[in-house]
Every structure is written in structure tokens, then in C-alpha cells.
Amino acid sequence: MDAAAFTQKFPQTETLASIDMPTFKVANAELVEVVRYLRDTQGFDLLADLCGVDWPQRTPRFGVVLHLLNTSKSEYVRLHVACEQDAVPSVSAIHPGANWHEREAYDMFGIRFVGHPDPRRILMWEAYPFHPLRKEFPLAGIEVPFPAADVAAVTGQKVEPAPMMGGPFVSGGGHMSNAEPQALDQSWNEEKPKS
Amino acid sequence: MTLNMGPSHPATHGVLRLSLELDGDKVVKCDPVIGYLHRGDEKIAENMTYNQFVPYTDRLDYLAPLANNVAYAIAVEKLAGLKMPERCEAIRVACCEMARISSHLLGLGVYAMDTGAWTVFMYTFNEREKLYTLFEELTGARFTTSYTRIGGLTRDLPEGWLQRVENFCDGVLKTIDEVDRLLTRNGIFLERTEGIAPISKELALAYGLTGPNLRASGVPFDLRKDKPYSGYEKYEFDVPVGAKGDCFDRYLVRMEEVRQSVRILRQVIKTMPSGPWYAEEAKKIFLPPKAKVMTKMEELIQNFMLVTEGPQIPAGEVYFEAENPKGALGFYIVSNGGGVPYRLRIRGPSFVSLSILPAIVPGNFLTDIASILGSLDFVMGECDR
Numbered sequence A: 001m002d003a004a005a006f007t008q009k010f011p012q013t014e015t016l017a018s019i020d021m022p023t024f025k026v027a028n029a030e031l032v033e034v035v036r037y038l039r040d041t042q043g044f045d046l047l048a049d050l051c052g053v054d055w056p057q058r059t060p061r062f063g064v065v066l067h068l069l070n071t072s073k074s075e076y077v078r079l080h081v082a083c084e085q086d087a088v089p090s091v092s093a094i095h096p097g098a099n100w101h102e103r104e105a106y107d108m109f110g111i112r113f114v115g116h117p118d119p120r121r122i123l124m125w126e127a128y129p130f131h132p133l134r135k136e137f138p139l140a141g142i143e144v145p146f147p148a149a150d151v152a153a154v155t156g157q158k159v160e161p162a163p164m165m166g167g168p169f170v171s172g173g174g175h176m177s178n179a180e181p182q183a184l185d186q187s188w189n190e191e192k193p194k195s
Numbered sequence B: 001m002t003l004n005m006g007p008s009h010p011a012t013h014g015v016l017r018l019s020l021e022l023d024g025d026k027v028v029k030c031d032p033v034i035g036y037l038h039r040g041d042e043k044i045a046e047n048m049t050y051n052q053f054v055p056y057t058d059r060l061d062y063l064a065p066l067a068n069n070v071a072y073a074i075a076v077e078k079l080a081g082l083k084m085p086e087r088c089e090a091i092r093v094a095c096c097e098m099a100r101i102s103s104h105l106l107g108l109g110v111y112a113m114d115t116g117a118w119t120v121f122m123y124t125f126n127e128r129e130k131l132y133t134l135f136e137e138l139t140g141a142r143f144t145t146s147y148t149r150i151g152g153l154t155r156d157l158p159e160g161w162l163q164r165v166e167n168f169c170d171g172v173l174k175t176i177d178e179v180d181r182l183l184t185r186n187g188i189f190l191e192r193t194e195g196i197a198p199i200s201k202e203l204a205l206a207y208g209l210t211g212p213n214l215r216a217s218g219v220p221f222d223l224r225k226d227k228p229y230s231g232y233e234k235y236e237f238d239v240p241v242g243a244k245g246d247c248f249d250r251y252l253v254r255m256e257e258v259r260q261s262v263r264i265l266r267q268v269i270k271t272m273p274s275g276p277w278y279a280e281e282a283k284k285i286f287l288p289p290k291a292k293v294m295t296k297m298e299e300l301i302q303n304f305m306l307v308t309e310g311p312q313i314p315a316g317e318v319y320f321e322a323e324n325p326k327g328a329l330g331f332y333i334v335s336n337g338g339g340v341p342y343r344l345r346i347r348g349p350s351f352v353s354l355s356i357l358p359a360i361v362p363g364n365f366l367t368d369i370a371s372i373l374g375s376l377d378f379v380m381g382e383c384d385r
Helices: A005-008 A028-040 A098-109 A151-157 B042-043 B051-059 B064-080 B087-115 B120-137 B159-182 B187-193 B201-206 B209-215 B249-269 B290-295 B297-308 B350-355 B370-378 B380-384
Strands: A014-016 A025-026 A046-054 A063-072 A074-083 A087-089 A113-115 B002-005 B017-023 B026-033 B316-324 B328-335 B342-346
Touching: A005 A028, A005 B026, A005 B328, A014 B187, A025 A028, A028 A063, A028 A087, A046 B042, A046 B316, A046 B328, A063 B328, A074 B316, A098 A113, A098 B350, B042 B051, B042 B209, B042 B249, B042 B342, B051 B064, B064 B087, B064 B316, B064 B328, B087 B120, B087 B249, B087 B316, B087 B370, B120 B159, B159 B249, B187 B249, B187 B370, B201 B209, B209 B249, B209 B328, B328 B350, B342 B350, B350 B380
Parallel strands: A025 A074, A087 A113
Antiparallel strands: A014 A025, A046 A063, A063 A074, B002 B017, B017 B026, B316 B328, B328 B342
């Protein structure tokens, strides 16, 4: 791609270091213009992927990452956009395929896409109260009412956390005993030395 | 009239639900409802080491688990900056192409069954059975193969296996010719597929279709050719392209792809390099040989660290797409260093293929939906993740 022409046209764009493809940080307000320019002028005609990323320590917290593909030159480009008040402009008017990806990012992270034609959840059901890919959401899940109220009224069914409660496969960070399959006898481990 | 199709309907190949608005026999509006098979794979990936996630990739496109294993391993290896030895790459290419044949055989079989030709299914499943026997010999499992590891494979090829793959290649070509004779000029099949739900080049690109569905619409884009990975540039093959992008073209493209896959497989068998089948220098990523773990202190420690903390992948981000049977399967991985990904996004081609339904289904008859769904060849495991 012609990175020089691109950054000249959009001076607010920041070039980021990357190991696999040209990567840019695009201003939130300019996203739609940038995607349209890349499609019409630089030939990035296919939206390969659009997804959200959660960075709880950062402000703004949520980011959106787009991967665009130029099918005639087989080139990719990656665009990072930071959310403003948990929102980014929708690009589904330019790439209709973004419609479902944006619905998924909304469903999983609660990112709003301004101008989206159909802002519903997609994988979870409409009344689901959480956004499960946020970092604070536990792996095992949280108990919520069953989606079909008429079934729940008869059976008393609920959507319950997974029986494994997030273990035993969780690894990385902290004491090893938290990460490993645990024995029933937890009277001693590295945290509680054997008396 | 509003009609609900699925989530348990034989033509929806899994748990897809279509909410249809009908005017007589014609569909006016189609709203796919997905998520019935959502397992939270992306969330799970954030909570386990890179190698522990390999079995989960089996369950994305569960009709081609080997190809998913390979795509995932290459994505992580790209992030780690690892170069695979030639033998490992060649074995992976063989795996991908066998997975493609297996997936297309199923796709063709059920597509024909949905349009009323039951026999084809029996022919193609007969061949798939042989493939599963080969998979079992190679990986130890018929279905959930989990064959790759970050930095290599679980094991080398069994003795004489390549010869048995060669024998399989001869058989599958005969079956494909029979399917050809059964379907390609079959009046009923043509009636049900020709001119149904054509997808133009522009529409296919706008919706981000990939793989056979994109090529059937006349875009000659194939990642194996245009952005070769795992040594695909060494093999000769053609990329079949459709003219009209209707259901019949999508069938023809898949038929030809099976033949081309056999062509690649034969070249792989002929040129299979010897040498190591895993990255030997990647000490912080690939498990040391078992014999050394039992006898040498250093390897024992290395083994312990790798199993408990996972392969050590540098911080950074990577996006890698592989040409899978259903389309481009993409992995976007953000790493903060260490053995667990910070964010792992799976771009499933079936998810994208289904997103085009609201654009192409309206205007068709209700009975055409079986042909359209069959021709798009999707799988819900990958769509819902």
C-alpha cells in the first residue's frame, strides 16, 4: 500500500510498529472516511475482520481493530481505533459485511457503533445483561434468568455458571496451585505451608 | 406470513435458525438467528496456554479440524517469529488438503441430499470413511485430531502412511467422477441450483466472502496462491473460478477443488522432505523429546515450565488467515508476553458466509433455501464459536 499518501491525506493517523502488516492508529471521527478512502483509492476492497479489544487499564478502555484486505495485490492493513464514550462510527455502510462483526463486538464488549442499521446482539440473546468478553466477566459465567420465561416458569430453570467454575485449566499468573488441577485436600499448598 | 426455520431443521446443517417472512411461496425477508452453539471460545482462549487451546480449534470447523489446527499453529508461530522446518510444513500442507477433501466431500454430499439426490451422500461418505482411517493413523483420533503444536506437530508420519494416502487419492478421483456423472448434468439438480441466488463479484467482496464462495463469484483470490504460507508456493495447482456465482457455480468450484487438492497431495507425497518435524531451536516453545525428559535435568525443567506456564510468546499482535475449506479462517492474537494470549479473536468464514443471507435469500422460493444453504457450505461450530 501507499503508506505515505495515506498518512499525508489523514495527518492525524499514527503509524504503529508491527511484525506482519502496515498498522495505523486512526482518529475515531475519521474512521469512516479512512475506510472509504482505502477502499476507493488504495483498493482495500474486502473487510477481513473487525473486532473489539478490552484494555481495562487504559482510557479510553475499548479499542476496535479492523483488518482490510486488497484482493488484487494480496495486501492487508490493520487499523486501530480507540472508542470515545464506548462508541465508534459504524463502517457497515461501506462494507456491508461489517454489520455482523459490529453486532458481535457490541454483544461481547458493549461497544456502540454509531450509525449501525441493526444494533442488536448476535450470539447472546437480546435480554442478556452482560458483555462476556470484558475482562472482569468470569470465565465460568454469571447466573441469569433463563431466556424463555414461559419455560422457566414451569421448570424453574436458570442459566447457571459452568460446573468447572473456571478451573482446572486456568493457568498463568499467581501461585501454581491456583493454576493446576486441584486435589480435594487443600489443607496445605505454597500459600498455606504444611504445619 | 412469518415462518420459523430451525434451529433443528435438516437443511440448516446444525443449529442455524432463519426467521422468514413469506409472501405465498416467496421469501420477502430473511433474518438469520445464530448463537445456539456459542461456547465462548475466545473467552476460553484468554484463560489457557497456547497449546491447551489446540483442541478447541478442532471444534471450530469440525469438518476440517486438521486445517484449523494448522491455521492456529501458524498464527502463533508468526507471532513468535518461528520458521518451521520443511518436513513439518509439507506434512501440514498434506493435512490441510486432506481436510479440504474431507470437508468438500461432506459439503457436496449433503448439498446433493438437500436437493433430493440421496445417493451422492453414500458415495462421498464412503471416501470420507477412508480419510478418517488415515487421520486416525496419523493423529490417534478420527474426528478431533489436535495434531499441531506451537512449533511443530504431535508426532511424525507413521510408516507407510504416505503410500496409503496415495492409494486414497486414486480412489477419491474415481468417486468424484461418479458424482460428476450423477449431478453435473442431472436435470433435477440443475433445475434446483442453476441461476438460484447469484452473488455478484461486488456483493461477494462487500460482504467479505472468502474461499470457494468468493471464487464461485468470479474473484480469483486464494490465499494459498496469493499469500502462500507453509510452503504452498512449491506446489502447482489451479484455482477454479465461477462465472455467475449461483448455487451451481459454487458446486462446480468445490468439485474442481477436490481434484486440485489431490494434485497437491500427490506432489507433497512425491517431494516429502526428510529432517526434523518440529522447530528444534525453539526451546521455550516446543516440548523436548520424551526420552530426554526422563533422563536429562535440563530437559525435565524445560518440560515442566512449558507444560505449566505455556510456550513463551513475545508481546505483540498478529493477524493470520489460512485458506480453509470453508474460506479464510483468521486468528488475531494480542500477546502481552508469556504463555497465555491477552486476546484471541477467531474470524470464522462461516460467520461471514451466513451474514450474506439477508441480501441473497429474499426473492427466492422457500424450497430454494435448501439449495442456498447447501451451496454456501457453512458449519455452525465456526460461526458461533
